Amino acid sequence: MAIWSNDFHDAMSEAAYQFNQSIQVDDRLLDADLQGSMAHAKMLGAQGIIEEAEAEALYQELGQMREDYRDGKLAIDYEEEDVHSFIEAELTRRLGNTGKKVHTGRSRNDQVATALKIYVRDEIEVLCSLLEDAMLGFAKKALQHTESIMPGYTHLQRAQPITYGHYLMAYAEMLLRDYGRLQDVGKRIDLTMPLGAGALATSSFPLNRDLTTELLDFLTPSANSLDAVSDRDYSIEMLSALSILAMHLSRYAEETILWASQEFHFIHLKDSFSTGSSIMPQKKNADIHELMRGKTGRVYGDLVNVLTLMKGLPLAYNKDMQEEKEALFDAIDTMKMMVSLLPAMLEATIVDVDAMYAACGQGFLNATDCADYLAAKGMPFRDAYQITGNILQYCSEKNLTLEDLSLEDYKRYADDFEEDIFDAIDLKACVYRRNVLGGPAPERVEEHAQALCQALERS
Ligand code: ARG
Numbered sequence: 001m002a003i004w005s006n007d008f009h010d011a012m013s014e015a016a017y018q019f020n021q022s023i024q025v026d027d028r029l030l031d032a033d034l035q036g037s038m039a040h041a042k043m044l045g046a047q048g049i050i051e052e053a054e055a056e057a058l059y060q061e062l063g064q065m066r067e068d069y070r071d072g073k074l075a076i077d078y079e080e081e082d083v084h085s086f087i088e089a090e091l092t093r094r095l096g097n098t099g100k101k102v103h104t105g106r107s108r109n110d111q112v113a114t115a116l117k118i119y120v121r122d123e124i125e126v127l128c129s130l131l132e133d134a135m136l137g138f139a140k141k142a143l144q145h146t147e148s149i150m151p152g153y154t155h156l157q158r159a160q161p162i163t164y165g166h167y168l169m170a171y172a173e174m175l176l177r178d179y180g181r182l183q184d185v186g187k188r189i190d191l192t193m194p195l196g197a198g199a200l201a202t203s204s205f206p207l208n209r210d211l212t213t214e215l216l217d218f219l220t221p222s223a224n225s226l227d228a229v230s231d232r233d234y235s236i237e238m239l240s241a242l243s244i245l246a247m248h249l250s251r252y253a254e255e256t257i258l259w260a261s262q263e264f265h266f267i268h269l270k271d272s273f274s275t276g277s278s279i280m281p282q283k284k285n286a287d288i289h290e291l292m293r294g295k296t297g298r299v300y301g302d303l304v305n306v307l308t309l310m311k312g313l314p315l316a317y318n319k320d321m322q323e324e325k326e327a328l329f330d331a332i333d334t335m336k337m338m339v340s341l342l343p344a345m346l347e348a349t350i351v352d353v354d355a356m357y358a359a360c361g362q363g364f365l366n367a368t369d370c371a372d373y374l375a376a377k378g379m380p381f382r383d384a385y386q387i388t389g390n391i392l393q394y395c396s397e398k399n400l401t402l403e404d405l406s407l408e409d410y411k412r413y414a415d416d417f418e419e420d421i422f423d424a425i426d427l428k429a430c431v432y433r434r435n436v437l438g439g440p441a442p443e444r445v446e447e448h449a450q451a452l453c454q455a456l457e458r459s
Contacts, residue, residue, distance in 0.1 A: 022082045083115075149427060165442070188233075246338065
């Protein structure tokens with residue numbers, strides 16, 4: 001029987017009741033709702049809205065329910081409409097008439113808004129801690145590869161030499177911004193507390209919203225009750241932050257898939273992170289990386305789902321908003337899984353340092369260094385660029401690399417060339433010389449990765 005059933009309302013059809021139910025999805029809000037309910041009960045007593053003793057009994061029993069839930073001793077009744085109805089029904093089973101008083105001066109609309117905020121901010125903490133482990137994973141792996149030279153790409157064309165460590169730290173930076181974005185969502189969640197907004201227009205009881213705000217550890221009570229019960233911005237912000245995080249992981253996954261292919265063979269995946277084929281005995285597939293890339297689409301879908309369901313809703317609460325939870329929970333679950341896989345995934349990634357280095361031998365990755373060499377001798381860079389282009393044309397006709405040329409060959413193009421051109425175009429030197437802040441030189445990447453490790457180990 002629904003929490004709202006009364007003489008005014010005839011029984012609902014079974015099919016409609018089931019369609020209306022959300023307990024299968026919102027059962028995970030149980031603990032968060034119990035926290036909100038405890039604060040509400042305490043406030044009702046403090047304000048004399050119900051007897052102190054009754055408020056205390058409600059508070060204690062709700063606390064007991066939290067404990068029972070933690071211990072696996074609270075059986076959720078999945079016949080109930082939603083988790084909020086279940087809590088009141090269970091409380092009434094335990095306390096009789098006193099249990100029925102918990103809903104004085106509140107509505108499920110402000111109840112669900114509050115519980116959802118509490119739940120999301122807890123999940124942000126979990127995700128941030130997983131992200132810390134992932135960033136540490138990237139930084140530690142980067143420290144092992146500060147000298148592993150590989151081609152850096154633009155347009156997926158070999159461009160300039162970098163190191164695998166430099167590459168990995170790019171992802172550490174992305175995750176650091178993802179971490180910051182999640183923290184920002186948490187800060188905005190903490191700012192306003194919806195409980196007391198009631199169904200849409202607060203309550204005729206003298207609620208003390210400052211007290212519940214303090215008890216629930218928010219900064220201020222929300223300033224407008226219509227907004228408070230219909231605000232799901234934080235959920236959309238959370239989904240956006242998760243979508244960006246997923247996009248980053250998907251790019252990483254895509255590169256690893258590419259680099260583990262025979263065509264690149266820069267990377268081998270340990271068997272712990274690859275799968276075989278049911279028909280081709282030789283296959284080692286990067287299924288886990290592929291799923292990471294694939295599940296990104298699903299997280300974007302969750303974001304678009306909630307944006308779409310919210311866009312036409314008149315103020316204040318509408319039942320459409322019940323649907324939002326399924327998308328939000330799906331994105332949170334998916335991203336927790338994906339981020340938690342990263343440290344082991346990195347560990348299972350074996351780098352073929354020789355293959356990476358060998359790939360730098362083709363594609364004139366040191367061409368910029370040849371032009372820079374002439375520019376450093378005083379030639380205008382544009383002229384140096386043109387001359388290097390002419391040299392490349394010659395090399396390409398003769399199927400030579402810049403290293404294959406003799407000093408005489410170089411001199412034919414510009415008198416400025418001396419014996420030191422060969423140091424200038426040495427691949428290793430090209431990387432070591434790029435020790436500008438943020439660059440691939442081993443000392444720079446080492447500094448960057450160490451600083452991140454220290455910051456994370458301190459936190
Ligand atoms: N299960 C509902 C939800 O998640 C709770 C709020 C119901 N409120 C209402 N006015 N029907 O959105």
